[in-house]
Structure formats: C-alpha cells, structure tokens
Amino acid sequence: MAAPSTHVVNVGRKPVRDYVFEVIVNFQEGVDKVVVKGYGRYISKAVDVYVRLKSRLGESIDVDNIEINSEKRGVKLIPYISITVVRKY
C-alpha cells in the first residue's frame, strides 16, 4: 500500500485566498494530508488560511495535528505553526 501523500504549503506574502486555493487543489489532486505552515508574523495568516478553508470545505476536512515550536536561525528563535489538515472524504 502506498504511504499517504503529504504536501506542505508555506504561508508567506501572497493573499490568504491563494493559499486556500492551493490546499483545495492539493486535495482535488488526491493528496491526503496538507500541512499549512507559517513562520513569525505569518503564523496569524496560516491560522486564517485554515479558518477560511474550514468555512469552505466544512465537515469534509479535519485538523489532524497542530504543532507550535521554534527554529533557530542564527541567534534568533523563530516561532512557527504547523497545521496538519486531512481530507475525510
């Protein structure tokens, strides 16, 4: 059996709806899990992407896991969020 496919969407400067569409297209193409990831000030936007996705797709998606942590870049700790979204049907 093939391993479930996962795709990572890195949230940055583009408008929220671009990332929402990217996730929807991923699911449409058969991806099982999409990780919506945002660093620093893009954490808020990553959550916004999830909220808008949920209001569009409703019960057909679910949050599998939410991770908050930080990565060291030079001397700075950059916080991030990883929201793992799964398609139920």
Place this chain on the structure above:
Amino acid sequence: MAAPSTHVVNVGRKPVRDYVFEVIVNFQEGVDKVVVKGYGRYISKAVDVYVRLKSRLGESIDVDNIEINSEKRGVKLIPYISITVVRKY
C-alpha cells in the same frame, strides 16, 4: 477536591515579555492551567509567548491543547488561537 484552576491570558498590544511574566506569575500563584489566547494578528504573538515561555520553563510546562477557530464579530470572521499550557511540577 477543588476543580483545577484555569486562567486566561489575552494577548494584545503589550510586549511579549509582559504576557510571559503574567503566565509565570499565574503558575507561581498556584494556577494549574493557563490559556494563552490571541485573536487576528495577535495569533503570531500568542505563539511567540508560548515559545518564550517554553525556553524559560522548559520541561516543567507542557501544551495540553491547541485550538484554532473563528468567532463571528458582526459580518467578520475573526480567527483565534487558544494554547492551553499546564504546569507539570
């Protein structure tokens, strides 16, 4: 037996370290669970509060739950994050 005490810290305009101190003081005063909550663009800051708290308190705290959702305010959907932090010892 008394129910475990919970305190909510609403992250807003103050500097990150103010909220970090508020959570530490809560734990010091015997609160068992602290919910770090941030709306809209303060979601990033709420995650930053948790990350700095973790780097200060290390293994003595843990994330109990992370909720991301939205609240309707007028016609707008405002996304938020609720990070429930527990003191282990």
